[in-house]
Amino acid sequence: MSILSVSGLTVDYPSRGGAVRAVDGVSFTLAPGSVLGIVGESGSGKSSIGMALMGLTAASHATIGGTMTFDGTDLLSLNRSQWRNLRGDRIAMVFQDAMATLNPVLRVGDQIADVFRYHRPKMSRREIRAATLSLLERVGIRDAARRIDSFPHQLSGGMRQRVVIAAAIALKPDLLIADEPTTALDVTVQAQILELMDTLIREQNTAMVMISHDLDVVGDVCDQVVVMKDGVIVEAGSVDDVLSRPQHSYTRQLLDARPIFGAGREAQYG
Template identity: 50%
Template sequence: MTAPVVPHLRTEDGQIARALLVVEGLTTSFPTRGGVVTAVDGLDLTVNEGECLGVVGESGSGKSVTFLSVLGLVRPPGTVTARRLSFAGRDLLALSEEARRDLRGREIAITMQDALTALNPAFTVATQITETLLAHGRAASMAEARRAAVEIMGLVGIPAPGKRLDDYPHQFSGGMRQRIMIAIALACRPRLLIADEPTTALDVTIQAQVLDLIADLRRDLGMSVVLITHDLGVVAEHSDRVLVMYAGQVVEAGRTRDVIDRPLHPYTRGLLASMPSLEDLDRPIQPIPGQVPDPTRLPAHCRFFDRCGLADEACRTPVPLAPAGPGRAVRCVRPGEPVDA
């Protein structure tokens, strides 16, 4: 068995950063009436201590399912297999469900995509934050949990947190609800925060505030962050490294500035070409032609084949994720070649 390609982040002194989360060979499938949907297929990734890893791709590419699988939140009839799932040196595959449940929230936390639906409208903010603290033993009493809840609400920028503690979610704006979601996730000071589309349904100004908040908390608390998004612009500004996913696979990985400045996979270049540019307002937006392959009938060859301007007969075989320079990997037989070559 060959070693998986998992690019690492190097520190300023050239040392390889310590891995916090390591995933090898992750596959997640769901049976449906139309056949088995392989949402994640043989995925490898590493999240290093203190870094922000951006995970980008179209809806349905497997971004969210990847981390729900890591957290043990995929329920039957969905199935999850992996060669290795480790967090801080612990084998997640060997943990009991009780131990895995204790890990969630305490050391790994996740914010869901839509705070309006993720927060329970029937309970106050106080109830939703304090239950996390009490469940994980971070507070010995309700009084202590409420004091901690006020502190964490202040940390995420909720004005007058002591007065807002007993409000219900509908009494907060969209941006404030997102901050409440982050407060719940950070209540136990986790080592890893998974932020799943944290700016969904927010206007541009509030989006920037939420992303800046996550960056500030990452620095102040020394935690690692996984930023799941469909927006390469968000990744470019906030992430150290990026994984680009397509149809359940990683198609490109590397330092964010390297991937943005010199994308190697045609899909990554397509994502960048489909974004408006403030530097070149006259540049036309170029959508990626075609459609994502049917997840119940994924081809054995390159999954981007039918949408790629570089596709040729060499692409009609399975394409592995291969090293492409220091800290980089790409799943393409013609990486970096211009489409008109």
């Protein structure tokens, strides 16, 4: 059984010279509780897939083709109101840059609370405050009772990313999209965030799409992986098969390009 099914997905962006195809015929399925890695270099189309899955392509005037089905719902048939109700509740996203994601003039607790206010309007202020505090504690923010009233600039990069994750998992979504969630963090904090995300999705049986250029990150947290180049999937399979026995030359190039101090399953895939 799959929670997400993508078939023949295309994403075209308008340009002066005509439409530019960023994603060309991508297909994959994702089961509840499983993690799919989408890996490729910049410009490969992987982030365009994430934005399409979240219904966030309107601002770029992109044209989406193919099919995307989430728990039996045709995502491409949803209107703006239906997307707003789904997004943040059953589908959520963790972006790369927490500082850009968070509103700099709002306290972090209020930004998490907004998720409850919109999607759970019957909750009282006291219940929302308690739920927000519990989330901050759950994602490992020390002294959460004090940090709940902090502004984003008063937190470290790792703490800000934990706040973003807390907001994303607040309503226990069925699907989490993570677009380069640790790129801006140092290696130690990156490992902590990846471990946190892995623990949370396993506890909640949340399916996740992990978008990354880092094969070590994919090797650490993903079950399946698709490798993209120029908008097309060039290789797909289990993480162990693809990273241990790559069949496509581009996958081998990505593996060869890793730094020798890489984390995760380096010893297995090196």
